[in-house]
Each structure stands twice: as C-alpha cells, then as structure tokens.
Amino acid sequence: MPISDIPIFSMLRTKMQWHQERQRVLAENVSNADTPNFRARDLEPLKFDGRTAPPPAPLALTQTNPAHIAGSGLSAAQFPRERKSVFEIRPSGNAVNLEDEMLKVAANQMDYQTATTLYGKGLGLIKTALGR
Amino acid sequence: MDFFKSIAIAASGLRAQAGRMRVISENVANADSTAQRPGGDPYRRKIPTFRAEIDRALDARVVALGPVRADPTEFRTRYEPGHPAADANGYVRYPNVNSLVELTDMREAQRSYEANLNVIGATRRMIQRTIDILRA
C-alpha cells in the first residue's frame, strides 16, 4: 500500500509544489519591479474538482543506446530530469505593483505553511494509528 | 531547487538595487562638481537602467543593471564671475543633479531592496517549514 497514493497526500504534495512554483514567479515579479516593459505574471489557481490524481509526471529521458550517457549519472530511465513547470503561468495585469506582490508573497508563504503542517499532521495520524 | 531559484532571483534584485544606490550616491556626491577650466563640462548626472534577462542556469528571468546612461538635460548655470570655471560672461555651469529627485530615487531603491529582502526571508521560512516535516 503506497502511502504516496493516498489522495490527501498527493493533493497536499501538488499544492506544495504549486506554492513553490508561485514563489519563484513572485520573486521574478519583485526583482523586476523597476524594469521597463516588464509584465507581472502569476500562476493559474489550483483546482482539485473531480481530479484527485496528481498532474502527469514529467517525461523521463530514455536511453536509446546503452552507450549513451545518462542525464545526471543516475539511471535515466527511472529518474526524471529537471521538472518543467506543469502549472500554467498567465500574465496578471500591467506593470508590477510592489505592494500587491508583497501581499501575494505573504499569502503564499502562509498557505504553504498550512499545507506543510497538514501534511505533517496527516502522516502523524497514521503513525499514531500504528501505535508509535 | 525551486525555492533556491527564488532566492537567487531575489538576490539578483538586491544586486541591481545596490548598483542603483551606487549610481545615486555618485550623483549626490558630485552634485556640485564643476569643471576645472572655463571650457570644460561639469559632472553629468547618471541614470541607471534595468533590464530583465534570462539566466540559463536557473531558467528564470532575473534583473540586471543595464548600461548607465547620461542624463541629457541642460546644465544649471549660476552667475559667479570669480569662479575658476566661469566663462566669458561670468556664468558657471553646475551639474544637472537635483537633490530632491535623487532623494526620491534613493527611497525607491531602498523600498525595492527591502521588498527583495522580504522575498528571501519568506522563502527561507518556507524551506525551514518543509524540513520540519521530517523533524517530528
């Protein structure tokens, strides 16, 4: 019984990845606040309706010839390369408004910490049920 | 990796704003630097520019200080016949630096710098909470 297949854990993991990606986009916005012609960007909000399966795993590099060098020294067939963003980025209005971005950063951080805490507590519940 | 990317992006913002502060402080320090001889030009105000560039290693858009441009506005003139740099009519040309404008720019740079610091702090807290899952 793989624990990673329990829907609540895969949902929380997807949410954590989403917040991580969003932090990167917001960091780009903040650092480019004074760059001319820069359009602020944000991620599409996560939706879980009806689709509790995690987003498709990134493609793994296959070796068509055993003599080819694997990507990062590990078995390329199993270990996926750097994950491309599976979350959609869309523009969010015109020039960067620093206050809005700071608000989003704070909200992002708090939501991420919520997801993290829920994940930890969920695992803790299972461990308690096991008697440890 | 993504969290550390965010920190690197914000760090590039810090560097850019620090470079901007350097240019501003150069302007403020040289606000009264006239030429030494009657024919020369005084200090010309510098304007920092930013540009967004894609960092290949990070696969993210970071900011970099672009070329520092010279402000083409006219120099101020003052009537000072005794000054070594006074021209034939006794006018001395002073740098085109306006202290109030520089002060406002400085505040902007400080605000942006602190915003980037906030991003780094928030990201650091998120990384810490992630690792705390394993602790308990």
Next chain:
Amino acid sequence: MSTPTAAANAYAALARLTNPAGAAKSAGEAGEESFGSLLKNALGAVVEAGHTSDRQTKAAVSGNANIVDVVSAVAETETAVQALVSVRDKVIQAYEEIMRMPI
C-alpha cells in the same frame, strides 16, 4: 487488533480505501487472497518507496533536487516502513501465541 485475521482485514480495508477503482474487484477476491500475497504486495510497495527515497536523497546531496519531493518521499517512506514493521510485529506475536498453544 489481537488476531492476525483482524489485522489482515484492516490492512485490506485500508488498501481498498486507497484504490477505489479496484474496490469492486478486490471485494470479490478478498476471500481467495491469502495473507501471504498481501504481505508480499506491502513489502514490494515499501521497497519501491525506499528506492524513491534513496533517489531523492541522492539528488538532494548532489544539490539539484526539489526540496518538496525529497521531504515528501522520505516522510512517506518512513511511515510506510513503520506500518510494515508494526504488521511484522503483530504477525510474529500471533505466530508465537499459536506456537504456545498446547496440542
């Protein structure tokens, strides 16, 4: 759970919970599925989770890992191993109890 069958039933119920698509199928063959095959499946899943956790830890050491992936893989493996160890302890306990029974 003091009897091995109750433990096995609880385990199977939890497995059904995580696999709603296969629930109908497994309800039909719950009577035929032996406890041994249950344990084998569980062991395979834990070993797989252990491999994932090792890979992620290696990536973390070499500095190019997604921290969320690493932490979630390690935490889930820890929980899976604890579950397996608990089941093993109960099975051994039940075995010893049976062996203690006078013939």
